Amino acid sequence: MKKTVMISLLVGASLFAADYSGVIEKPNASKIIKDDLLAKATVYAMPEGCITTDKDAIARGAYIFHNLNSKQAGQKPPKGIDIKDSDTKQYGNCVACHNIEKAQGGGNIGPDLTRYKAMFMDSGVRDHQFVFQKIADPRIDNQNTHMTINLTTKLFTTKEICEITSYVISTK
Numbered sequence: 001m002k003k004t005v006m007i008s009l010l011v012g013a014s015l016f017a018a019d020y021s022g023v024i025e026k027p028n029a030s031k032i033i034k035d036d037l038l039a040k041a042t043v044y045a046m047p048e049g050c051i052t053t054d055k056d057a058i059a060r061g062a063y064i065f066h067n068l069n070s071k072q073a074g075q076k077p078p079k080g081i082d083i084k085d086s087d088t089k090q091y092g093n094c095v096a097c098h099n100i101e102k103a104q105g106g107g108n109i110g111p112d113l114t115r116y117k118a119m120f121m122d123s124g125v126r127d128h129q130f131v132f133q134k135i136a137d138p139r140i141d142n143q144n145t146h147m148t149i150n151l152t153t154k155l156f157t158t159k160e161i162c163e164i165t166s167y168v169i170s171t172k
């Protein structure tokens with residue numbers, strides 16, 4: 001009895017077996033690989049008015065620097081950060097690799113950016129353009145960099161790169 005039921009079920013199933021070939025995805029692998037390739041290292045000229053001492057802009061730069069996303073941040077994003085996508089948007093999480101003032105668990109894969117203004121800017125070792133370019137696309141400075149690429153990948157806008165740069169070089 002059991003056997004008959006099984007067989008009739010199998011026969012029934014095969015009668016209904018549809019032709020799924022039309023819905024099976026046949027992705028174009030070479031297109032996907034091409035789309036996934038990183039755009040090549042790009043030089044960016046820092047736009048005029050990029051560096052600012054505006055408190056809100058620096059707060060946005062700090063927020064992007066210190067957080068991976070707003071959930072992990074556990075605080076409301078500062079004024080001017082798009083609240084709509086702030087739950088899903090990925091921020092800079094620069095602290096994964098860099099220590100800086102007030103960093104929680106600042107990483108040491110990248111150089112310590114504490115007292116950056118005094119150490120690197122006032123001493124003349126770096127200028128605004130260098131820091132802007134480094135954050136926008138660090139491959140121009142070091143083609144084997146382990147740092148994230150932020151502007152060429154469109155992870156952030158030019159305005160956001162300016163705000164992050166302004167934060168890094170600010171007195172904290």
Ligand code: HEC
Nearest residue numbers: 092094096097109110111134135138142145146147148164
């Ligand atoms: C995965 C690790 C990693 C992440 C994430 C990362 N960096 Fe870096 N960063 C580095 C490394 C490594 C260097 C050292 C130079 C190099 O290899 O490019 C560096 C160098 C820098 C420098 C240059 C310091 C100097 O004057 O020599 C700045 C500024 C900087 N990072 C800012 C940032 C900011 C802002 C973010 C977040 C948007 C960030 N980094 C995210 C690894 C990282």
